[in-house]
Every structure is written in C-alpha cells, then in structure tokens.
C-alpha cells in the first residue's frame with residue numbers, strides 16, 4: 001500500500017487537513033502517516049481531538065516566542081530524519097505555515113514528491129501576510145501536485161509556469177468541516193448571546209499586525225463597542241502572549257466586550273454563523289464567513305481571497321483605527337448595504353473538497 005505522510009503543525013492546517021485524513025482513512029486504499037510539528041500546542045490538540053485524528057509522530061516543538069528560524073530549523077531536521085526512515089510515496093502539506101514550508105523543503109531535498117493543499121493563493125506582496133506569502137510561493141515551487149481551491153488560485157499557478165496537468169481545482173477543505181458543525185439548534189453560552197444581542201466577532205493574530213496595527217484595530221473596536229451599546233463584541237484571543245497582552249490592555253475593561261480563550265471549532269463556527277459582523281485578519285475565517293454569508297471586514301491591506309471580495313461578503317479595510325471604525329459604522333448604519341453584503345456564497349467550495357482530493361490521490365498513486 002502506498003504511503004502519504006501528512007505534515008502540519010497549527011490549528012488552521014489541522015482544521016483543513018483532518019477532513020481529508022479521515023476521508024482517506026475511511027477508504028483504506030492508501031496508507032496515511034500523520035506527523036505533527038507541534039508548532040501550536042493547545043490550539044492544535046483541541047482540533048485533533050475534535051476530528052479524532054491521532055498523530056503517529058509529534059515533534060512537540062512549540063516554544064513561547066519561537067522565531068521563524070527556530071521553527072524552520074527544527075521541522076527541516078526532524079522531518080528529514082523521519083522521511084529517511086518512513087520513505088513515503090508523497091508528502092502532503094497545507095497552505096503557508098512555516099511547518100508546511102520546512103516539511104516541503106525536507107521532502108524536496110530527499111526527492112520525495114510533494115502535494116500542496118490550498119495551492120496558488122497569492123497577494124504578490126512578500127510583507128503581507130508575512131511570512132506566509134513567501135512560504136506558499138516556495139511550496140508551490142517544489143510541489144508536484146497542486147490542489148488549488150479556486151479557479152483564481154489555478155490562474156496564479158499557471159501564470160507562474162506550473163503545468164496545467166498538475167493543478168486540480170477542488171474547493172477549499174476548510175468548507176468541508178463547516179458543513180457538519182453548524183446546526184440550527186446548537187447551544188452554548190456564547191452562541192446564545194446572539195439570541196438577544198447583535199454579535200461582533202473579532203479575531204486577530206497576524207505577525208505583521210502585532211504591535212501598532214493591533215493597538216489600532218483594538219482601539220477602533222473599543223470605540224465601536226462604546227458607541228453601540230446594543231452590540232456584544234466577542235473576541236477569542238489567540239494563545240500568542242504578544243497578542244493577548246495587547247488584547248487585555250485595549251479591550252479588557254469594556255462592559256460589552258468579552259475576551260475569551262480560543263474556542264472549540266464547532267462553538268466557533270456556530271458563533272460565526274450567528275454573528276452580525278466579523279472583523280478578522282485570519283485567512284480561514286474569510287472563507288468560512290463567505291460560505292456563511294456573514295459580512296466581514298478583513299483587517300489587512302490586501303487579501304489572497306479575492307473571490308470573497310467579488311462575492312461581496314469580504315472587504316479589506318487595513319488596520320488604520322479611523323478606517324476600521326468608519327468602515328464598520330458605514331456597514332452597520334446602512335441596512336441596504338448590509339443586506340447586499342450578507343449573502344452566502346460557494347466561491348470557496350461546496351464541502352466536497354476532501355472527497356475530490358482523495359479521488360485524485362487514489363487515481364495518481
């Protein structure tokens with residue numbers, strides 16, 4: 001039986017790869033080996049538990065304040081050692097994290113074919129998102145199978161010289177999970193708030209936003225919460241201490257702002273589905289928001305998910321405090337504009353991406 005080694009390390013990679021792992025395991029045609037770097041710890045473990053995925057190897061490398069060089073060095077060396085022993089037929093990585101980049105590099109050095117799930121996303125700006133734009137471009141350079149979520153991602157790859165026969169447009173596996181988590185009768189103390197109040201859901205964690213941009217984002221949100229007392233702002237705070245410190249300082253003492261730990265995936269998805277507006281600098285949340293039709297202000301100058309902007313659900317507003325505040329006010333106070341934006345869209349997939357990728361892998365391997 002041919003073996004695929006999956007290598008990943010963070011929450012979003014797990015959310016987007018576990019549906020594919022479980023799909024392949026249920027078919028029993030290809031062997032799967034699950035290697036996690038542990039770039040994230042609590043945020044990764046919770047997702048693995050939720051999907052019932054048990055890693056074969058955990059490098060356990062997370063450290064507070066870890067640098068990009070630390071992660072790259074340790075994943076590169078450890079993955080190289082593991083691949084030498086286990087000799088996979090294909091290494092599969094996802095997206096644009098440093099774990100994905102270093103694992104792809106390790107496989108490339110050993111001439112092991114690489115598959116890239118969520119290939120072809122681009123801003124064409126190496127500083128935004130940093131270092132993800134670099135990571136995904138490098139992965140696409142060494143990968144031989146490109147699972148592009150959308151036609152636009154495929155076009156990016158074609159423009160860069162990737163052969164068409166190696167690109168497969170599959171939809172985004174992130175939408176697969178969403179199809180099973182969101183339920184009308186879901187109940188949780190946080191999701192139940194939306195029965196009485198309008199919820200503004202906020203997440204922020206990007207490396208390039210830590211520091212002044214994050215202060216600006218949070219101060220805009222505090223002004224929003226103070227102006228619209230009928231709103232409840234819910235902010236699940238990323239485990240990065242550099243993020244939580246600023247969140248506590250800026251958002252800690254406002255009555256209608258709730259700061260909480262990162263939420264379990266089904267709680268988070270159901271909270272998204274019930275939110276009135278989302279503010280985020282996340283990648284995956286942009287796709288999920290478009291699928292759910294929740295108007296979303298993207299706290300970045302550029303997005304690699306233009307499909308959501310074209311669909312009308314997403315709007316990239318950057319991190320300037322006045323701009324974030326004014327964009328929110330304009331969306332919130334103009335009900336016609338709001339209703340035009342609040343439309344669900346299948347631009348990122350229909351929930352069948354894992355099945356499509358598994359079909360292709362079975363055929364090719």
Ligand code: UD1
Pocket residue numbers: 010011012039040041042043044062063064065066068096097098099130131132205206207239240241283
């Ligand atoms: C990483 C990815 C980013 C992705 C994000 C998803 C890179 C360079 N960045 O960024 O692309 O969008 O994950 O969330 O690959 N921490 C914990 N517990 C956890 C997770 C993180 O304590 O479960 C803390 C640690 O102190 C860690 C810090 O957060 O040092 C930063 O984590 P890191 O993976 O380096 O960066 P992220 O910003 O999470």
Ligand code: UDP
Pocket residue numbers: 011012015174203205236261262263264265266268269281282283284285288
């Ligand atoms: N998410 C979650 N709990 C939270 C916040 C986010 O489960 O408290 C999920 C969210 O639904 C999405 C993913 O985490 O699937 C996004 O992760 P993140 O924003 O950390 O990373 P990015 O997508 O920006 O790489």
